[in-house]
Amino acid sequence: xxxxxxxxxxxxxxxxxxAQHHDVHECEGLCGAIGERSFExxxxxxxxxxxxxxxxxxxxxxxxxxSTLVYNTLGWTRDVGHQHGVVRSVPAYGYKVIDPYDxxxxxxxxxxxxxxxxxxxxxxxxxFEVHIDRTSGLVTQMFSRAFPEGVLTRARPLGALEMRRDxxxxxxxxxxxxxxxxxxxxxxxxxxxxxxxxxQPAARxxx
Numbered sequence: 001x002x003x004x005x006x007x008x009x010x011x012x013x014x015x016x017x018x019a020q021h022h023d024v025h026e027c028e029g030l031c032g033a034i035g036e037r038s039f040e041x042x043x044x045x046x047x048x049x050x051x052x053x054x055x056x057x058x059x060x061x062x063x064x065x066x067s068t069l070v071y072n073t074l075g076w077t078r079d080v081g082h083q084h085g086v087v088r089s090v091p092a093y094g095y096k097v098i099d100p101y102d103x104x105x106x107x108x109x110x111x112x113x114x115x116x117x118x119x120x121x122x123x124x125x126x127x128f129e130v131h132i133d134r135t136s137g138l139v140t141q142m143f144s145r146a147f148p149e150g151v152l153t154r155a156r157p158l159g160a161l162e163m164r165r166d167x168x169x170x171x172x173x174x175x176x177x178x179x180x181x182x183x184x185x186x187x188x189x190x191x192x193x194x195x196x197x198x199x200q201p202a203a204r205x206x207x
Contacts (some may be wrong), residue, residue, distance in 0.1 A: 005049040005052070005053075007059070008045045008048070008049050008147075009045070009049060011045055011047060011048040011050075012041070012042045012043075013042075013046040015038040015039070015041045015045070016038070016039070016042040018035075018038050019034075019035040019036075019038035019039045019042065020035075021035075024038070025068065027062045028134075049089075050071075050073065052102065053071070054069060054071055055067055057071070057095060061097055061141070063097045063142070064099055064100060064101075065100075066099060066100035067097050067099055067100055068082065068097070068098040069095055069096075069097055069098075070082060070087045070090055070095060070096050070097075070098060071090070071094075072090040072091060072092060072094055073093070074092065074093075075090055075093060076092050077089050077090065077091055077093050078090060082098065112125045112159070113122070113125070117134075118134075118139065119134055120132060120133070120134055121134060127144055127145040128142070128143070128144050128145075129142065129143040129144075130142050133157070136157075137159060137160065138157035138158060138159045138160060139152070139157055139158035139159050140152065140157045174198040178181055
């Protein structure tokens with residue numbers, strides 16, 4: 001008898017529900033690390049179920065060698081990103097088989113182009129372009145067809161973080177950043193990790 005994933009998925013859901021609570025995940029100085037471990041366990045258990053499901057389906061699908069099986073884990077029909085493009089209308093909790101000789105449709109909005117410079121990151125898709133300062137993590141300018149000269153002024157970038165402590169403003173300075181750029185060019189994500197004057201961590205994410 002094969003392994004049923006019910007218990008694994010229920011346990012993964014339990015770990016996720018516990019970890020996402022404000023008093024667990026956000027309390028970095030108290031038990032934030034516990035929340036992170038619960039997220040890891042949840043992802044590990046659900047990821048193992050997902051991998052086994054794909055392997056099971058792969059053995060049963062009649063397809064050409066080199067084909068790709070694209071699975072939709074959500075309960076509604078949606079487009080799923082592929083390393084060579086986008087697979088349209090994958091059924092809810094279902095899959096599509098991509099023939100290695102078939103053409104994959106290009107993203108409807110076009111692919112994201114990324115340029116990483118010493119001082120800034122530039123993301124562009126079609127007529128839309130965003131400039132991000134690497135030191136501060138702030139969006140310094142945005143261009144579009146409607147705003148060819150730019151949307152922002154130099155004195156008012158987007159994404160500044162500030163808090164008040166003892167009735168005094170405290171600003172956060174970026175110390176590092178990480179990036180994730182999809183192979184299909186449909187998305188790009190940058191996470192900036194910043195710390196305040198007393199070392200308090202804060203995260204600023206630019207999508």
